Every structure is written in C-alpha cells, then in structure tokens.
Amino acid sequence: MNPLTWYNKNKEKAGAIWEFYIGSQRNIVINHVKHAKKLCKPHKNFFKRQPFPTFKRIGLNNGMIFNNDYDSWHRRRRLVIRALMATKFLRGLVLCVQNQFKASEERWKSKIKDGIEFEFSEWMRYFATDIQTLQTTKQRSYCVALFDTNNKLVQSEEIKKSLKFITAAKNFFSSLGFFIFIPQFLMDYVPGFSHYRERCERNIKYLNDVVNNIVNKRKKELEEGAELDSDLLDHLLIAHTLKDPDSKNNDNVEPITTKEVIFITWDILLGGTDSTGNAFSFLLYHIAKNPNVLVKIRKEIDEVFGPDPNVEFTLEKLDKCHYIEASVKESLRIILLAPYNAKISDGIENIAGYNWQSGTSFWIDHQTLCNNPDYWNDVETFNPDRFLSINHGGSSELSEFQKISFTPFGFGLRTCPGRLVAMNIMKSLVVLFYRKYNIELKNEKLNYRYSASNLVYDLKVKISLRDVSSL
Numbered sequence: 001m002n003p004l005t006w007y008n009k010n011k012e013k014a015g016a017i018w019e020f021y022i023g024s025q026r027n028i029v030i031n032h033v034k035h036a037k038k039l040c041k042p043h044k045n046f047f048k049r050q051p052f053p054t055f056k057r058i059g060l061n062n063g064m065i066f067n068n069d070y071d072s073w074h075r076r077r078r079l080v081i082r083a084l085m086a087t088k089f090l091r092g093l094v095l096c097v098q099n100q101f102k103a104s105e106e107r108w109k110s111k112i113k114d115g116i117e118f119e120f121s122e123w124m125r126y127f128a129t130d131i132q133t134l135q136t137t138k139q140r141s142y143c144v145a146l147f148d149t150n151n152k153l154v155q156s157e158e159i160k161k162s163l164k165f166i167t168a169a170k171n172f173f174s175s176l177g178f179f180i181f182i183p184q185f186l187m188d189y190v191p192g193f194s195h196y197r198e199r200c201e202r203n204i205k206y207l208n209d210v211v212n213n214i215v216n217k218r219k220k221e222l223e224e225g226a227e228l229d230s231d232l233l234d235h236l237l238i239a240h241t242l243k244d245p246d247s248k249n250n251d252n253v254e255p256i257t258t259k260e261v262i263f264i265t266w267d268i269l270l271g272g273t274d275s276t277g278n279a280f281s282f283l284l285y286h287i288a289k290n291p292n293v294l295v296k297i298r299k300e301i302d303e304v305f306g307p308d309p310n311v312e313f314t315l316e317k318l319d320k321c322h323y324i325e326a327s328v329k330e331s332l333r334i335i336l337l338a339p340y341n342a343k344i345s346d347g348i349e350n351i352a353g354y355n356w357q358s359g360t361s362f363w364i365d366h367q368t369l370c371n372n373p374d375y376w377n378d379v380e381t382f383n384p385d386r387f388l389s390i391n392h393g394g395s396s397e398l399s400e401f402q403k404i405s406f407t408p409f410g411f412g413l414r415t416c417p418g419r420l421v422a423m424n425i426m427k428s429l430v431v432l433f434y435r436k437y438n439i440e441l442k443n444e445k446l447n448y449r450y451s452a453s454n455l456v457y458d459l460k461v462k463i464s465l466r467d468v469s470s471l
C-alpha cells in the first residue's frame with residue numbers, strides 16, 4: 001500500500017497533533033503551524049533526524065543528510081553552503097542548464113515540427129541527473145541523450161556506464177521508502193523482503209564505488225597540477241588546504257579527508273537529483289492546468305529576454321523573473337516534495353500544552369502546513385500571485401504565519417542547502433521551455449507516489465514549437 005494513502009487516511013481522522021508507530025518507535029505528527037512554530041526555528045534542540053537503523057547499515061548516516069553528530073555535520077554543512085551558494089557556482093549552473101537543454105533541442109530538431117510525445121518525468125529525471133553529476137563532479141553523463149534517442153545513441157563504454165548509473169540511482173530512490181518503513185526483522189528474515197534488501201544493498205555498493213572512483217580520480221588530477229574549477233568537488237577537495245582561498249580564516253581547521261569528500265558528494269547527488277527533477281514535473285503539470293499562469297509567465301519572459309527565443313541568459317537576468325519565481329514557489333507549496341520531515345528533540349519540550357521527553361520523534365506535516373485554509377486563501381488554487389509582493393504586481397505580502405509554514409525546503413538548522421541550485425535550475429527550465437515550446441498534457445491525471453519524497457510517474461506530454469512570429 002502507498003504509505004501516503006495510509007497516512008492521509010489517518011490524518012483525516014486526526015486533529016492538529018496525532019501519533020503513529022513504526023515498530024516500537026512512537027512518532028508525534030504536528031499538523032498545525034501554531035505547534036510547528038517552535039520546531040521550525042533554527043535551534044539545536046531540533047537538530048537530529050530520526051536515526052533509521054537501516055540507514056546506518058547502508059552507510060547513509062556518514063555524510064550530511066542523515067548525520068546526527070553536530071560537529072561533523074556542521075563542518076561539512078559550512079563547506080557545502082559555501083560552494084552551492086557561491087554566485088560563481090550559480091552562474092555556471094545557469095549556463096550548464098542552457099547547454100544541456102540546447103543539446104536536447106538539437107536531438108529534437110528533426111521531429112519537433114510534428115510535435116514529440118514523451119514521458120516527461122522520466123526525461124526530467126535524466127536531465128537532472130546529467131546536470132547534477134556535471135555540476136557536482138565534473139563528470140559528463142549521457143542520460144538525457146539516451147532518452148532523447150530512445151537508447152539508440154552509439155553505445156560506447158562511457159554511455160553504457162551512464163545508463164547503468166541512472167538505473168541504479170532510480171532504483172536507489174525508489175528503495176528509500178523500504179528502508180524507512182519496513183521493520184528490520186522483516187528485511188532480515190522474511191524471504192521476499194530480505195531478497196529485495198540484498199538487491200538494494202548491492203545497488204548502493206555499486207553507486208558508492210562510482211562516487212569513490214570519481215573523487216579519487218579528480219583528487220589525483222589536482223595533485224598533478226590540474227586547474228581548479230568552481231564546481232563542488234574541487235571546492236571540497238581543496239577545503240582547508242593552502243589552495244583554499246578562505247584557509248587564512250581557518251588556520252586551525254583540519255583539511256577535509258577524501259572519505260569526507262566522498263560522503264558529501266554522495267549526499268549532494270542524493271539530495272539534488274531526484275528532488276529537482278520531480279519538483280519541475282509538478283510545476284509543468286500545474287502550468288499546463290493553468291493557462292492564465294502561462295500567459296503571465298510568457299509575458300515576463302518576453303519582457304525580460306526579448307523576442308529572440310534562443311538568446312543565452314545569465315543568472316542576473318533570471319533574477320529579474322519575479323513571476324516565474326513565484327510560480328515555482330506556488331508549485332512547491334501546493335504539492336510538497338518532502339511532505340513530512342521528522343526531527344528528534346534534545347531536551348524536554350513543551351509543545352501543544354504537553355511536556356515531551358527528550359528524544360521524542362516529531363513528524364512535521366509540511367503538506368498540511370502549506371495548505372491550511374486557516375492561513376492560506378483558496379488553498380487548492382494554483383495562484384503564484386500570493387508569492388509576489390505588491391511592488392511586483394502580486395496580490396499581497398505573505399503573513400508571518402505563512403512565512404513560517406512555507407517550508408518546502410525544510411526548516412531550522414538543516415534547511416536545504418541546495419535551494420538556490422534547485423530554484424535556479426527550475427527557473428531556467430521555465431524560460432527554456434515556455435519561450436519556445438507549447439507543452440500539452442497527454443493524460444489528465446497527475447500520478448505520483450511517496451517513497452521518502454513524492455515521485456512523479458507517467459506524465460505524458462506532447463511538446464511542439466510555439467508560434468513566436470508575432471512577438
């Protein structure tokens with residue numbers, strides 16, 4: 001059974017706060033912003049994530065995402081933020097998305113006149129994998145090229161490796177729900193479950209080996225004098241060494257070890273790939289269902305970028321697209337990619353009038369927080385205007401409660417460090433698609449399922465050229 005269906009059924013019966021068990025683990029679900037307020041603040045008492053024992057055995061607790069050791073998490077987090085939020089990195093990212101998209105356009109060229117039909121969420125997953133791999137590790141992968149050519153691209157060894165990697169990454173994301181929700185004894189002793197677990201573990205080992213090889217290869221290149229790049233991997237490999245431009249301020253800090261770099265790289269690939277891909281698939285669906293929004297998006301594109309639908313754009317130009325940014329946010333609000341997020345308390349906490357003992361597991365229900373009719377008008381309407389300030393033609397500023405409860409990128413100390421990366425990839429893609437193409441949905445229903453995050457599937461679209469002659 002889809003855990004989301006089970007969860008929603010219980011939620012309907014419950015109030016602002018309710019509980020459920022995974023094995024013997026009691027979980028308190030917080031449904032209302034008045035209780036979540038305290039948890040959403042950046043303080044250490046809600047730093048720890050739920051320590052899924054199965055994550056430890058598959059090595060997922062070593063990097064950042066599932067690391068509950070504050071000191072090692074903090075050291076890694078600072079480096080990641082420094083790399084991913086740097087303007088130079090984001091500028092390179094915006095250009096990278098355009099180059100990758102242009103390559104797909106070249107492959108569409110011969111068929112686009114009659115329109116091309118394909119499964120968009122799969123295309124998007126492949127596209128995001130290529131971008132994320134390139135930006136994180138400088139490795140070119142050929143996932144989207146394989147998709148565009150129906151796997152008919154010449155199958156060199158490198159391309160075969162890409163195909164194996166994307167399949168393994170996809171299987172990995174699908175298996176996360178299994179490691180969260182299935183009790184250990186089932187996965188260890190019950191055939192069917194245990195066979196699946198063994199398959200997943202082999203898959204994870206393969207992905208780990210791929211990342212190990214990438215990091216070690218680049219480390220050797222840098223030691224042999226290769227020039228530094230602005231990507232994440234180079235940034236990490238030189239952190240706290242003499243090559244690090246910021247090292248003067250960190251004289252007493254130990255240089256980062258290769259092992260740490262591998263853990264972080266793995267986390268960034270894990271955190272960034274499927275998330276952005278799925279988020280954009282949701283956005284595409286909402287835009288297709290709201291032609292009035294599309295009109296406003298195109299108006300902004302035409303105003304900011306002018307009539308040439310092929311003109312290259314910069315991060316700075318993209319920053320001027322306030323309506324597009326608001327549309328991305330509205331899509332993230334209406335269906336949260338990570339609808340729930342569990343944190344463990346450190347110390348006794350008073351929430352909803354009860355004193356909870358230290359070590360209580362709180363599940364914040366972000367989906368409900370972002371769609372609570374007490375705080376949001378017309379919650380089911382896709383209305384980007386709510387995220388636009390009056391200065392930019394929007395309907396209103398967000399209220400304090402809305403600001404607290406709008407948490408698609410999480411909250412507190414561990415809020416998503418890749419949020420600017422994700423926003424810029426999505427905004428770039430909105431411009432690239434809608435300035436030049438029409439996108440028609442081929443099936444009306446939006447299909448998605450929950451496995452640690454919401455995953456879109458079977459989103460069939462037809463893409464054709466937009467008539468831009470009148471611009």
Ligand code: HEM
Nearest residue numbers: 064065271272275276279337338409410411414416418422
């Ligand atoms: C639309 C896309 C994305 C969404 C909706 C999203 C959402 C989230 C959420 C909800 C969390 C948990 C925050 C918390 O615990 O409070 C998170 C954490 C994280 N995300 Fe993202 N994310 C996205 C894209 C990315 C990208 C592109 C990257 C990397 C480039 C990334 C890397 C991470 C990492 C490393 C963490 C763990 C942070 C920590 O534990 O300190 N995410 N993300």
